[in-house]
Amino acid sequence: MRYRSQSVAYGYFAVAMVLFGLQLVFGLLSAAKYLGPDSLLYILPFDVTKVVHTNLLIVWVLTGFMGATYWMVPDESRTELHSVKIAYIQLILWTLMGVSAVVGYLFRYGTGNKLLEQPLPHKIVIVICMLLFLYNVGMTIWKSRRFTTTEGVLVLGLGLAALLYLPALLEYENYTVSIFYRWWTIHLWVEGVWEMIQGGFLAYLLIRLSGADREVMEKWLYVIVGLVLIAGILGTAHHYYWVGVPAYWLPIGGIFSALEPLALIGMAIYAYSAMRRSGLAHPNTLALHWTIGSTVFTLFGAGLLGLAHTFPDVNKWTHGTLITAMHGHAAFYGAYAMIVLAMITFALPTMTPGRSERGSSIGYWAFWMQLGGMFGMTLSFATAGIAQVYLERILGMGYLDVQLKIQVHFLMLLATASLFSVGVGLFIFDFFRYAPRFDVGNEKQPTLRPDTVRPAPIS
Amino acid sequence: MNKRQARLFAIGSTVVAAVAFLALTIDSHRQFPALTNAQNITPAVTHGKNVWHKNNCINCHTLFGEGAYYAPDLTKIAQQRGAPYLQAYLRDPSKFYDEQRHRRLMPKQDMTDAEIADLVAFLDWVSKVDNQGWPPRPILVTGAGVAITGTRSADQAAAVSRSAPPPGPESLPSDKDPMALGEIVFRTVSPACTACHSLVPGANMAGPSLAGVATRAQQIVSSPEYKGKAKDVEGYLSESITSPSAHLVPGAMYSANGVSFMPATFGKDLTPDQVAHLSAYLASFK
Numbered sequence: 194m195r196y197r198s199q200s201v202a203y204g205y206f207a208v209a210m211v212l213f214g215l216q217l218v219f220g221l222l223s224a225a226k227y228l229g230p231d232s233l234l235y236i237l238p239f240d241v242t243k244v245v246h247t248n249l250l251i252v253w254v255l256t257g258f259m260g261a262t263y264w265m266v267p268d269e270s271r272t273e274l275h276s277v278k279i280a281y282i283q284l285i286l287w288t289l290m291g292v293s294a295v296v297g298y299l300f301r302y303g304t305g306n307k308l309l310e311q312p313l314p315h316k317i318v319i320v321i322c323m324l325l326f327l328y329n330v331g332m333t334i335w336k337s338r339r340f341t342t343t344e345g346v347l348v349l350g351l352g353l354a355a356l357l358y359l360p361a362l363l364e365y366e367n368y369t370v371s372i373f374y375r376w377w378t379i380h381l382w383v384e385g386v387w388e389m390i391q392g393g394f395l396a397y398l399l400i401r402l403s404g405a406d407r408e409v410m411e412k413w414l415y416v417i418v419g420l421v422l423i424a425g426i427l428g429t430a431h432h433y434y435w436v437g438v439p440a441y442w443l444p445i446g447g448i449f450s451a452l453e454p455l456a457l458i459g460m461a462i463y464a465y466s467a468m469r470r471s472g473l474a475h476p477n478t479l480a481l482h483w484t485i486g487s488t489v490f491t492l493f494g495a496g497l498l499g500l501a502h503t504f505p506d507v508n509k510w511t512h513g514t515l516i517t518a519m520h521g522h523a524a525f526y527g528a529y530a531m532i533v534l535a536m537i538t539f540a541l542p543t544m545t546p547g548r549s550e551r552g553s554s555i556g557y558w559a560f561w562m563q564l565g566g567m568f569g570m571t572l573s574f575a576t577a578g579i580a581q582v583y584l585e586r587i588l589g590m591g592y593l594d595v596q597l598k599i600q601v602h603f604l605m606l607l608a609t610a611s612l613f614s615v616g617v618g619l620f621i622f623d624f625f626r627y628a629p630r631f632d633v634g635n636e637k638q639p640t641l642r643p644d645t646v647r648p649a650p651i652s
Numbered sequence: 653m654n655k656r657q658a659r660l661f662a663i664g665s666t667v668v669a670a671v672a673f674l675a676l677t678i679d680s681h682r683q684f685p686a687l688t689n690a691q692n693i694t695p696a697v698t699h700g701k702n703v704w705h706k707n708n709c710i711n712c713h714t715l716f717g718e719g720a721y722y723a724p725d726l727t728k729i730a731q732q733r734g735a736p737y738l739q740a741y742l743r744d745p746s747k748f749y750d751e752q753r754h755r756r757l758m759p760k761q762d763m764t765d766a767e768i769a770d771l772v773a774f775l776d777w778v779s780k781v782d783n784q785g786w787p788p789r790p791i792l793v794t795g796a797g798v799a800i801t802g803t804r805s806a807d808q809a810a811a812v813s814r815s816a817p818p819p820g821p822e823s824l825p826s827d828k829d830p831m832a833l834g835e836i837v838f839r840t841v842s843p844a845c846t847a848c849h850s851l852v853p854g855a856n857m858a859g860p861s862l863a864g865v866a867t868r869a870q871q872i873v874s875s876p877e878y879k880g881k882a883k884d885v886e887g888y889l890s891e892s893i894t895s896p897s898a899h900l901v902p903g904a905m906y907s908a909n910g911v912s913f914m915p916a917t918f919g920k921d922l923t924p925d926q927v928a929h930l931s932a933y934l935a936s937f938k
Binding site for chain 1: 653654655658659661662663664665666668669670672673676677679680681683684687688690693698701704705706707708709710711712714715716717718719720721722723724725727749751752754755756757759774778781782783784786787788789790791792793794795
């Protein structure tokens with residue numbers, strides 16, 4: 194840690210960890226309900242556990258983004274944060290918002306609009322938090338007079354994410370129109386500006402972890418951002434096919450969704466070749482695992498499994514089945530959960546002394562168990578989804594009868610989800626195992642600077 | 653390519669994509685009223701949409717295929733079930749389905765009759781939105797649909813008849829709603845009604861589509877052409893089930909020489925209760 198104010202990141206990371214753990218509790222509950230019968234039918238029905246599961250995901254990932262940004266921006270701009278106080282006020286406000294939203298959901302207090310269930314007062318607090326955050330980060334960069342491309346991409350991504358949340362504050366009379374603008378927030382977040390955020394963190398991590406040249410890394414970051422947005426913006430069309438829009442959205446969705454994996458292939462090659470060419474310049478190999486892992490899992494979950502069902506002629510059969518759950522779990526985990534875990538793993542050793550810089554063996558167990566578990570969950574959803582599409586959509590069997598026939602996949606889902614949860618539990622345990630101590634300069638920085646150390650390539 | 657060119661590419665491609673996207677958005681807005689029958693969004697439909705949101709329906713069901721995957725898609729449900737059926741169902745789902753059998757049940761919602769009626773109006777509006785013909789084949793809640801429409805092999809037929817011993821259809825506990833029981837009869841009696849009748853408007857198979865059959869039955873019993881004994885819709889439907897030739901629907905593919913092609917076996921294979929349930933179910937298709 195080079196700047197004292199970077200320590201605010203720890204608070205954000207700690208909140209993110211707790212919410213991540215809670216998210217899994219509700220995920221496991223939801224999975225158990227697929228097996229049924231549900232003994233909590235009138236206490237905690239599926240719709241409640243599911244809405245809490247998805248909302249906690251969004252809240253903890255955003256908490257992680259904010260913490261990681263507060264960590265990264267001082268490093269990039271070589272300055273203290275504009276205001277530590279604002280950062281903590283924002284964290285408290287944000288956490289209160291998240292927790293009270295979840296408590297509200299338990300009593301069915303929500304808008305009932307998928308993924309945007311936050312009631313209006315909560316939405317307003319979200320906007321206030323985002324403004325505080327962007328102001329704080331913006332002022333930090335402004336005062337430092339040093340603005341790198343890497344943090345530029347990150348901050349632009351965060352700013353656009355806040356902007357794209359605004360359509361979610363409005364009400365629409367026509368349900369089709371309301372779906373249309375719901376995707377401006379959800380799709381343009383996860384397949385647009387959030388990938389800029391991921392790209393920003395990725396470039397930062399690669400520059401720090403490998404000896405890669407900043408100019409080269411930032412050039413390719415631009416290329417990746419360009420590819421992401423050209424495919425991502427028009428790729429929104431793949432959510433529009435069957436909701437009551439003009440027919441031209443079908444070919445547009447088919448073509449531009451097919452381009453989406455290109456950017457993700459680029460991202461994986463980007464990460465891998467940075468390591469191949471420039472070698473390792475930092476001892477934190479666990480953070481390296483999470484960084485490269487994130488790009489590879491994104492390519493698998495978002496790229497490959499997304500492409501598996503975005504083509505209109507395929508999507509007309511798979512739309513609204515467990516195939517979507519397959520893609521959703523792998524994509525979100527690979528792209529956003531893993532990049533946050535990478536940032537946490539990278540930042541943690543300097544905030545919690547006593548920890549090995551290479552990462553503990555518990556940390557490695559956490560990594561591999563999560564990966565194996567999530568891969569298994571993806572396969573469970575995939576096999577269940579394929580059977581569902583064939584029996585329900587093609588042969589025309591009733592929905593409820595098909596769900597009975599795919600129970601074995603739900604058993605598999607529960608088993609692999611448990612494995613995943615143990616992995617997450619280990620990560621959280623490893624996070625809190627060492628008490629934080631915020632000493633400035635305890636990083637042996639000069640020996641780790643890419644321009645001074647250039648070890649042999651790892652291959 | 654240097655860094656400046658890369659930046660130009662990023663900004664340029666983003667701007668081009670965003671402009672194209674905004675242009676298409678504007679054009680879509682021009683077409684939304686016609687595609688979604690916006691003139692039919694009555695205050696009841698809007699209120700029904702609010703009921704849909706208030707009860708968090710989207711986090712179990714899908715609508716237009718969007719939502720959660722724990723409960724059936726409801727995009728076309730108003731075309732598969734009549735309004736009286738849906739209203740009775742929403743008052744108490746456990747009268748229609750058995751949690752022990754399907755391992756899942758919709759919890760009874762805290763809704764007034766007015767909320768239920770408007771929710772059904774909303775679902776009816778949804779079912780008529782022009783959404784590129786999705787789903788390509790009806791998504792059923794239970795039972796088998798298309799596989800039984802004459803394409804099924806002898807093996808499958810044997811399997812089905814083993815699981816539902818002929819001629820008696822599968823049964824549910826008798827505390828269920830008559831329409832729910834009627835739907836089971838509709839799908840499981842042998843020969844199955846669904847083998848010849850669809851519930852999709854205009855999709856006539858070996859027999860005429862039964863979409864809107866209650867409205868047509870009303871017109872038939874009150875017309876002077878009608879020679880049968882029935883006085884009301886359910887009476888007409890019962891009569892058509894037990895003695896198909898009492899009134900013939902016009903069309904050379906449905907009858908010849910005054911005899912309907914529909915099997916005349918249901919009168920003796922079904923109990924009077926089952927006939928009544930089936931009529932109650934069909935009478936919900938207004």
